Every structure is written in structure tokens, then in C-alpha cells.
Amino acid sequence: MASKRKGKQTVYIQNPLSIISTAAIVGPKEGKGPLASYFDVVMDDDKWGEKSWEKAESKMLKETLNKIVNKSGKPMDSVNYLVSGDLLNQCTASSFAFRDTGIPFFGVYGACSTMAESLSLGAMLIDGGFADDVVCITSSHFCSAEKQFRYPLELGSQRTPTSQWTVTGAGGAMISNTGIGPYISCITTGKVVDMGVKDTNNMGAAMAPAAADTIITHFKDTGLTKDDYDLIVTGDLGSVGKDLCNHLTKIQGFDIEDKYNDCGVMIFDMQKQDAHSGASGCGCSAVTLAGYLYHEMKKGKYNNILFVATGALMSTTSAQQGESVSGIAHAIRIQNKLS
């Protein structure tokens, strides 16, 4: 009987496990948004001196790793594992970014939920006694994502009101069994949830059921309520998905509205920056966590956060075959003080 399990989808981290450093590198559009001051680097342009969008994305990941390790005060070869993923086919942005690091590497794919997925697995590696220090990191890039999933950049097409803007950003954290907080204390791993949304221009609607499902399961498994948290934040549901998640949690008896926000509506100025329903992409939740949320926790504005990164699971092939878009959401409890 696995002793750290609680309920259906939750595990407790037994030994204090801290986020000891973070870093975030973003593109120009994100650098003009309300969270701009929280990012380590704002790129001048989306290619960042590289020959392709894909190479630029790898460069972002590499530089973010360097910053995370520098800020931790530990040497690069003390990192036991790199857990990383991205949106590109076969996660090549990550694998190429880290090929010269010499660090044991786990590539993971959770679409836009990758930040929480990598933190979950990294935390389990540490608390399972398999590692002391792990870097969890992910990225997305507007141009490489559009090229792969949607249309060439120069095509004169119109975005629908429910569509979201893929963040150009790389973010991550070093987690460790040393450190004085903020602590990762509890992980609720999501299951694939599909309610039949086929519109690939409405990812928020596709992911909202998974987010609601994971949040509610977290409460049911742990016995915690929204009052145990200062903030419950989803990864990238956008304004439409956020509205739907609020509704879905409410009708199941869990009203989280006054504590609830979404990185997708925080990272861009929804009035001034042409973002339609908000931001999306692995980088969205990653840079918001690594930048804004982490620093505001250190300052004490938030002491208890439920970080719920959300992902839309599909491919261009599945969409063309008329398949619906599945969603997944992973929740991580982050606390300044362990009770």
C-alpha cells in the first residue's frame, strides 16, 4: 500500500521540498504585458538571433536553465535531473536545448500543463529519495506553435473571439530537498477529461472540464477547501475557459470564484493587447509561476497557492479526423510555511 497516496489522485510530499530558484524569459509581446517586470529577460524579437523559431525556442530554454542554476548558487552538475517538455513535435525544443548540459533528462509531454507535470514528477523523484535537486522547465513559442498547429504567420486569416495567443516564453524552477520554501507539499495528478469540444479555436472550453475535475478531486482527496488557499490559479484557460471552470466547480458544490484566477488572463493586458480570449502555451503558466507567483509568494502576498496547469491534448491529425480535444490539468499545492 503506497503510503503517500491520499484519495484517488493525490499524493503528499513527506519531506520538505522547496522551490529554491526560478527564471523566466519571454518574447516582446509578453514584455509589454502587466507582468513584464517579473521576467528575467524580455527578448527584442522572436528569433533572438537564431535562424529559425525552433532554434530560438531552444535558446530560450537553455538560457532559462542557466539562470535557474546561477540563481540557486549550486553548480550545474549538482542538478540530478532535468524534467522538461514543449509543444513541438517530439519535444525537440527541449531535447536540443539541453544536449550539451550532461544532465540526465526526462522529456515529458503535457501540452500546456507541462509546468505542473514536470514539477509533479520532479517532486516525486526527490521525495522518493531518487534526487536532491531537480530542474523543471518548459517553453512555448508563438511562431513555432502557429507553424506547427495552425497557419503560416503571413497568411491573412482572422482569429476567432475564443482563440488564445500562444505565449513566447520559457520558465522553470529548481526544486530541492534543501531550502526554506516556498514548499511543494501536495500533488493532485489529473486524468484525461474529454467532453466533446471539437473547436480547436476554443481550447479554453476544451480544458475547463479537466481543470474543474482536478480542482474538485484535490479538495475531495485532501479535505482542504478554498479557504486553505489565497489563490487557486489555472494555467491557460483564458477568459472563456475561466468562466466555464467557475461554472463547473460551482454546480458541483465548490465555489472558488473569489480565490480563482488564470495565468492566461494575467499575462496580457486583455484590453490593449490583441489577445482575444487570453494567453496559452506551456510557457504561459511557466513564466507566470516562475516570475509573478514565485516572487509574490516570497514577498508574502500569497502564502498558499494551488497551481493548476492545464493542457489541451490533440494533434493536427486528430483535428482533421474530426476528433475532439481532450483536456488535462495537474494541481500542485505550494505553501510558504508547512503546517
Next chain:
Amino acid sequence: MQKVITNEEYLELVEKKSPKSKLFRNIIRAYVVGGLICIVGQFINNLIVSQGMSKDSASSVTTMIMVFIGAFLTGINVYDEIGRFAGAGSIIPITGFANSIVSPAMEFKSEGYVTGVGARMFFIAGPVLVFGISASVIAGIFHYILIR
């Protein structure tokens, strides 16, 4: 989740909560920009005819020039801005056809000229050619039956 709300109920809820496009504004924009592009085409056509070319040849040369205009505006990164504003007003005219070929050609340059530009140039416009040409063959066959 399925116990509390069915898929059908959820999809209805999504439909209700999803903001709709500003239809009237978009139609006006598409109408005006599409109409203006046609005026440009008419002007070029008239100019060529006044230079002495026959009507049919003028029509062909106009097509070529309009395709070039669409290609050029795509190349200087302007056509996507027109498209964002005008929607169908920039997609439906033949300049849009050119844009749908030139934009992938530019995008996939990073994958090389043969496997990138060459192979993937038609991934948006391809269906137009497949269905347009096929329809013309069928129309031609019907026409043959009609005039026999």
C-alpha cells in the same frame, strides 16, 4: 464530471458563454476591402485594354498582376495585417489565393527549398486546385454532352 453535466449540456453551455464575432462590423470591413481590391483589378484591366491588348489577354495579364500584388504584399509582411482587418475581403479575392501560396513558401523556407518551400507551398491552396480543376472537368463533360 459526466454525472453532473452531460456532454450535450456542456457543449450548449460553451456555445452560450463563448463570445461571438462582431458580425456586422466584419461584414462591412470584408465588403469594403473586397470591393476595393476589385476596383484595383478593374482599373488595371482598363489600363491594359487602353494599351491595345484584346479583352481576353487583358484579363489574363490582370490576373497575373493581381497575383503579383498579393504575393508582394505577403512578402513585405503586410497582407496578414490586411487579413486581420478584412477577413474574407482579403481571403476571397485572387490576391488571397496568392497569399495562401506565398505565406507557406516563406514560412517553410527553414526546411529547405525542396522539402520546405517546394513541397509545402500548396498546403492551403491545394484543395482549391483539386476541386476547381475537377469541377471544371465535370462541367466540361456535361458541356460536351449538351452540345453533341
Next chain:
Amino acid sequence: MQYLNAFIIGGFICAVGQLLIDKTKMTSARILVLFVTAGTILTALGLYQKIVDVGGAGATIPLTGFGYTLAKGAFKDVEQFGLYGAFTGGVKAAAIGITAAVFFGYLISLAASPKAKR
């Protein structure tokens, strides 16, 4: 006046396209296919020629006009060569449009690169 007719008819065809984009879940690829095939069918029914006579460029510039060109070309070759003209006529008439798009596409890809959107 000729320019007014071109504006009115060309704009109308684009407005129909916009209605389809906003009101249906049709992708722009499907809408383009619909328009080019509609142009071919309307030409076969003898209707599109009337629209061209009135609208001029307003009827030939939109993609329906491409279908019109394809159909008219097929008819011409059928009348001249018989049944196999159905296979030669369409592409022959549309040759300049297709060739221009391919050639300029290649040319411009040599010189230009995509830029990130704001």
C-alpha cells in the same frame, strides 16, 4: 459606372464569405473550395457570365471568378477538340494565375521571411 459595379458585386461576394466565416465553423480552406466550385457550377448553368457582364472585375477577381475561368476554358476546349477538351481547357485558361502564384511564391520566398505578429 464600371468601378461602382465592380465594388458592389466584388464586395458582396466577399461579404458572403465573411458571413460563412463568422456564422459557420467552416475553415477558410473549405470556404475557398466552396467558392471556386460555386463559380464553376454557376458558369456551367450560364448564370455567372451575366454577373461578369455587369460586375466586370467584381466578378472575376474573387475566387468564384477563378472557377468561372476554369469552366469557360473547359467549354472552349470541348467545343474545339471534343471530349478530351474537358481535361485540357480548365488548366489552360487558368495557367497564368497558377503559374504566377507558383513562380512569385518561389521568388519571394528567396528574398522574404515571415515576421512575428504583434
